[in-house]
Amino acid sequence: MTVASPYAVELARIPVTERVAEVAGATTRIWEYGAAGTDAGSRTAADTVIVVVHGFRGDHHGLEPVIAHLGAAGRRIVAPDLPGFGESGPLPREHDLAGYVGWLDALVPLVKAESPTAQVVLVGHSFGSIVVSAAAAGATGLEPPAADSIVLINPIAAPALSGPRGVLTKLAIGYYRVAAALPERLGFAVLRSALVVRVISVSMAKTHDRELRRWIHDQHDRYFSAFTNRSVVLDAFRASVSHDVSEFGPAIATPTLLVAADRDDITPIEAQHALQAAMPAAELVVLDEVGHLIHYERPCEAAAAIELFLGERPRIADGATEGTTTA
Template identity: 45%
Template sequence: MPVNSPYAELLDRMPIEQHEIVILGSTTRYWVYGPADAPLTIVIAHGYRGEHHGLEPVIAQMPGIRWIGPDMPGFGESTPLTEVPHSIDGFAKWLTAFIDVLGLNGTAVTLGHSFGTIISSKAIADGLKTPALILINPISTSGLKGPSKFATILTVAFYRLAGRLPDRVGDLLLKRWIVVQFMSSVLAKSRDRELRRWIHDQHHTYFNNFASRDSVVEAFEASVSSDVSTYSDGVTVPTLLVAAELDDITPVQAHRDLVASMTDARLELLMGVGHLIHYEEPELAAAAIHTFLVEQGLFGELPSEANSATQSGVAGNGSESGTESSQQ
């Protein structure tokens, strides 16, 4: 039985439009949230095996911004790429072309989550113009070097097995209920039973929305082939990293090292949270994003309903859901 989103009421207040466009052979579906005359547009690159719904809890906190959330090629309702491979380079070319076609190159802020942080960083390093970059749960070092060694080895073996099996068998393996539940249970750090139930429902609803076994395995290999640090020398725009203390994929020190190596970057570290910041602490993520955008002169005050929600979610430093800030 579907679980109602805690953020449904906020989302219902926002205008939402659905569109599609063909980019590099992919019929790309995308959703536009917020007013057409908003002073700022943010374009999203979602995480691996995710789609546009994943970042809606963060979007809901900031209704005064125009958000554009595409399903990346091969995921959600978008078809696979046919003119470039499902590699970091291919996805980065797609993201740049998508933003170009919408006439937003140079004006829209770029936001990546998880796998999307690698893609957006690569795109910017290769010439995508943006006034600022926001990275949520960034892959700041190789996904093969994460703090949970056993889980990493198991995950790599699983996807490579799925890639070697016959198509139908590999597809069934990837979509097994127990596989999705295990992943969701490992990544969720909240002790709130209702919140965990909703997170699991989100993953069971959307995690298997991929076009084919081949495209999802190709994208997995891309996700472990590089990381944000691979492209950070080419990222000179103001950059915000919203990272998590308990992230199973990237250790905290890797985020600090990345910020120290970048031209203009700051780190907001959320305490007591893991790789699902967008589900577990979207209010804190929105607060960090809002502060960053104001500091960059890109956005003003939040509407009152989002501001009050954000303020109620912020705890002091060192508490379970608090934040730690650092800046290069």
């Protein structure tokens, strides 16, 4: 039985449309939220376009709680499923970081063309933070997407094995290696194991709210195994543990907001502070008593931090000193 979202009321207030676009050879399913995304004519009226990039093994549903609190008038929020995940088709190439960066580089101009005068904001969560930062740094040799600002939620600020629970990452690497070594059908079944998904969900959730935990587990049960095939998820996993935002941060001059958690099992909070210090124009907001699921457990605070950042962005762009805020 589906568990009702605690953010359903907020999300229901926002108009949403769906469409499909061919992006970098991948049939990409896109959801658009906000009054500015209801038809082609009103799209051009949006003063801000926010493109959100979800994390590994998830799909666009993961960032819907944050979107629910960002649905202000005059904003167009574009939420695609990454190629090979959710309802999007795979790329016609390896699903490595370069492949995903090329896809994002192709997506942003399409979005920008429909709202040519709008400010463009790129938001990435977890693995999405790596994709967004690599694209913004021009790491694959492509021209960085024309973004006016960047937001990274639960950024992977250091190598995954350096996290507070790096042993879990080592276990995950072993799990994916086993899945890769097995015959195709059996390996695919192992990757979609409901038991493994629940273990991952339980390990990441920090909230003591039983109903919220129940909903988080339901979200992972429903969407965490929606990938096209074994190759897609194995490629993406290798990309997620082989790179991190610290590789690209120093080359990103675009004003950037880092929304981090003090109990994130993947990235120690010290690495978030180091990342912010290494980036030319970054602010860091740290949310207390939450881990790698800010988008599920603290979306209201994340959205509030984004709203404040977007409102103050000219100050950052003018060279004011960026700081750290704790919430």
